[in-house]
Amino acid sequence: MKGLVLPAFLIVLAEIGARLHGPSDVIAPPSQVVLAFGAAVRDGSLALATRDTLIAAFGGLAVGAIIGLALGVVLGLSRTLDRVLELPVEVLRPIPSVAVIPVALVALGFGYRLEIAIVAFACVWPMLIFTRAAVAGVEPRLLEVARALRLTPWATVFKIVAPASLPRIFVAFRLAAGVALIVAVTVEIAVNPQGLGAALMTYGQALRPDLTIAFLVWVGVVGFALNQGLLFAEARLFRGKR
Amino acid sequence: MTAAILDFRDVRLAYGDQLVLGGLSFAMAPGEILCLVGPSGCGKTTALRVAAGLVAPTSGEASFAGAPIKGPRRDVAVVFQDYAKALLPWRTAEGNVSLALEAIGCPRRERPARIAALLDRVGLKGQDHKFPGQMSGGMQQRLQIARCLAQGPAALMMDEPFGALDAMTRQDLQDQMLEIARSTGATILFVTHDLEEAIYLGDRVIGLKPHPGRIGIEIKVDLPRPRDQVATRESLAFLALRRQLYDFIHGVEGNAR
Numbered sequence: 497m498k499g500l501v502l503p504a505f506l507i508v509l510a511e512i513g514a515r516l517h518g519p520s521d522v523i524a525p526p527s528q529v530v531l532a533f534g535a536a537v538r539d540g541s542l543a544l545a546t547r548d549t550l551i552a553a554f555g556g557l558a559v560g561a562i563i564g565l566a567l568g569v570v571l572g573l574s575r576t577l578d579r580v581l582e583l584p585v586e587v588l589r590p591i592p593s594v595a596v597i598p599v600a601l602v603a604l605g606f607g608y609r610l611e612i613a614i615v616a617f618a619c620v621w622p623m624l625i626f627t628r629a630a631v632a633g634v635e636p637r638l639l640e641v642a643r644a645l646r647l648t649p650w651a652t653v654f655k656i657v658a659p660a661s662l663p664r665i666f667v668a669f670r671l672a673a674g675v676a677l678i679v680a681v682t683v684e685i686a687v688n689p690q691g692l693g694a695a696l697m698t699y700g701q702a703l704r705p706d707l708t709i710a711f712l713v714w715v716g717v718v719g720f721a722l723n724q725g726l727l728f729a730e731a732r733l734f735r736g737k738r
Numbered sequence: 739m740t741a742a743i744l745d746f747r748d749v750r751l752a753y754g755d756q757l758v759l760g761g762l763s764f765a766m767a768p769g770e771i772l773c774l775v776g777p778s779g780c781g782k783t784t785a786l787r788v789a790a791g792l793v794a795p796t797s798g799e800a801s802f803a804g805a806p807i808k809g810p811r812r813d814v815a816v817v818f819q820d821y822a823k824a825l826l827p828w829r830t831a832e833g834n835v836s837l838a839l840e841a842i843g844c845p846r847r848e849r850p851a852r853i854a855a856l857l858d859r860v861g862l863k864g865q866d867h868k869f870p871g872q873m874s875g876g877m878q879q880r881l882q883i884a885r886c887l888a889q890g891p892a893a894l895m896m897d898e899p900f901g902a903l904d905a906m907t908r909q910d911l912q913d914q915m916l917e918i919a920r921s922t923g924a925t926i927l928f929v930t931h932d933l934e935e936a937i938y939l940g941d942r943v944i945g946l947k948p949h950p951g952r953i954g955i956e957i958k959v960d961l962p963r964p965r966d967q968v969a970t971r972e973s974l975a976f977l978a979l980r981r982q983l984y985d986f987i988h989g990v991e992g993n994a995r
Contacts, residue, residue, distance in 0.1 A: 637823040640792065644816045645841035645889070646809075655837065659828045 524706035529713070532706035541695065545711070546718065549691035552608055553673075553680040556615020561672055564620040565665065568627025573657070578628070585624065593618035593679050597687055607690070611683045618679040619672040626668030630661035663734045670726045677719050692718075741804065743768045743893065743925050744789055749798035750950075751784060758784050760950030761798065768892075771919055771926045773936035773943045775983065777991050781951025782929045783897055789927055790816045790895040803892070812842055815886035819898040821878040825870040831857060831881050832866040838888035856884040861914060876907035880914075887918070893925040901931065909967050912939060916965065933983045937976060938965060945986050955986045 507526045514525035524532070536542040571578040593614050604610045634657050642652045684693025692715050699707040742765035751759040759781045766772050774782040787793045788800050791810040800807045802814065810816075815838075818824040825834050835853045844852065857866060860880040870878050879899060886894060896915075900908040916939065919926055930936050936943045940959050947954035957979060961970055970976055 635823050637818060637820060638826065641816075641818070641824050641837075643792065644790065644810045645838055646812055647841055651841070655840070656826070659826070 520705060521703045522705055524709055528706040529709045532704070533710035533714070536707060536710060542711070542714065545690075545692045545695045546714070548608075549677075549680050549684065549693065550718075552611035552683075552688075552691060553615055553676040555608065555612040556680065557619050557673055557676040559612060560616035560619025560676070561623050561669055563616070564623025564668075564672070565627050567620075568624045568665075569631050569653070569657075571624070572628040572631025572661075573653075589621045589625075594682055594686060597683065601687060606688055611680055611688050611691075614683050615676050615679045618675050622672045622675060623665075623668050626671070627661070627665050630664035630668075631657055633664075634660045663730075666726075666730050666733065670723065670730065673722055673726055674719065677715075677722060681715060742766060743770075743803055744927065745799075745801045746785075746789075747799045747801075749785075749788060749795045749800050751781075751788060751793065752796045757950035759788070759795070760952045762952060763798075764944060764953065764956075766925055766927065768925055769919075769923045771916075771928060771939055771941050773928045773930060773940035774946060775930060775933055775936045775943060775987070776946035776951070776954070777948055777987065778931075779951075780946035780948040780990075782946055784951065785946075786816075786895050786897050786927055786929050790814055792816070812889055813892040815889045815891035815894050817879075817882055817886050817894060817896040817899045819901055821875065821882045821899075821902075822870065824882055825878060825885075827870055830867050830869055831862060831873070831884075834870065834881055835884050835888050838885045842889060852888065856888055857881075859887065859918070860884045861910075874907075876903055876911065879903065879911060883911075883915070883918075887922070891924060893927065896926060896928045898930055899928075900935070908935070913967065915939070916963075920964070933987065934971065934980060937961070937979050937983065938967075938970060943979075943983060945983060945990075947990050954990060955983070957982060 510523075511525045511527060514520070514523055517523070533542070567581075571581060596614050596617055597610075600610050600613050604613060638656050638660060639652070642656050647655065680691065681693040681696075684691040685697050686693075688694065692711060696708060696711050696715075699711065744766040746762050746764050749759055749762040750757065762781075762785055764772075774785060776782050784793065788795050789802070789807070791802075791807045791814065794807075802811065826837065829837065832850075832853050835856050836849055839849050839852060853866065854863075857863060860883050862877060862880050862884065865873070865877065868877075870881065873881065883899075899915075900911050903911065912935065915926075918924070926939075928936070928939055937957075937959055943957045943959060944953055945955040945957070946952065959979060961973065961975055961979075
């Protein structure tokens with residue numbers, strides 16, 4: 497409850513400040529933001545934009561996470577492949593995901609595919625880097641136990657390596673999920689005419705600070721809910737087993 | 739002596755240009771308990787790893803049951819010293835024992851009964867649903883031993899298994915191990931730095947000299963079985979063997995300085 501004191505105080509302050517200042521193109525009093533939010537909920541524009549953004553974010557997250565996971569496991573297990581792919585990975589990884597937009601736009605055009613591709617590109621790296629480290633960091637003694645028991649390579653991956661590295665891989669997935677939402681909204685603001693990012697752009701340019709701020713706050717709420725959901729899942733999945 | 743189950747013939751092992759084992763030769767009879775002792779750097783753990791098939795010798799021949807050791811075998815189980823790292827922390831006691839049963843292809847239906855019997859045997863009855871993280875060091879090591887027994891091994895390779903445990907727990911586990919050895923007839927190669935432990939457990943004790951590791955002393959332990967933590971350790975024969983081994987180790991360590 498104490499965490500709510502400061503936000504409540506600031507909201508009251510913003511209300512007073514905005515009303516004293518008078519009508520503005522940049523800022524709206526919280527009361528009007530709430531009204532605008534209510535209107536966006538009622539006319540369905542908020543739900544539609546949220547749906548579009550989440551489809552792209554989750555789609556890209558799924559594609560990127562699967563690629564990053566598979567590559568991470570392989571690179572974590574094989575020192576040879578890790579050396580071979582080290583340079584390409586280190587050259588591609590620093591490319592800002594928004595810098596891929598022009599190429600992806602020409603190849604894929606506007607729409608979900610463009611956004612999913614760029615989100616996937618951004619999500620591959622945290623998954624790959626963390627998974628590789630988690631797999632390479634599996635307790636060597638456990639791998640020796642696997643050898644002593646003559647487990648097949650397949651059984652070693654599924655019975656030893658995967659469960660040993662899963663908790664750390666899940667942390668990577670949570671980070672990647674945060675990245676996915678950020679990149680999805682960024683792509684929408686930059687070029688893709690759909691979703692929450694495009695709505696923010698539209699309302700900003702239409703000089704509707706009440707709607708702009710309402711959508712901005714909503715993006716924060718969606719991101720917060722996503723992270724909380726994943727934290728909850730993490731606690732449930734890995735509770736008491738470490 | 740009957741045909742040796744474990745046979746080392748001039749086994750040498752080098753890491754780079756550092757010779758760790760410098761020509762080790764010994765043989766173990768089936769059902770024998772042989773203890774390897776020696777100062778650090780004498781290669782006792784390395785010798786055990788060769789016997790377990792975890793490392794290959796650079797030259798010489800190590801064979802088990804008449805066949806050269808080419809790698810780990812399911813009928814040779816390894817008990818590691820660091821039990822906390824050798825158990826799967828995400829599996830319960832039951833699940834950890836099950837891992838070995840899965841490895842040897844034991845049918846799913848038969849597993850619960852065998853797991854219960856194995857846990858009972860090492861004194862972990864009723865602990866099936868505990869995770870290793872919820873167990874004491876002694877219980878964790880018992881669990882590792884249960885997993886090793888699940889392989890149905892002809893031989894156990896034990897690498898300082900009780901070194902990290904407190905004195906009381908250690909004695910409990912020593913007696914339990916002797917009881918398991920007696921009832922299964924398993925051959926046991928036991929590495930330790932505790933001279934009294936070596937004499938108490940062993941039919942024979944080999945003391946190794948370091949740099950490179952080679953046999954310095956070999957002692958036959960003719961103490962009656964079953965052994966007793968108080969009576970055996972108080973007997974004159976025990977004390978004489980202890981003195982002999984102590985003088986050897988002391989001599990080796992004195993020379994090293």
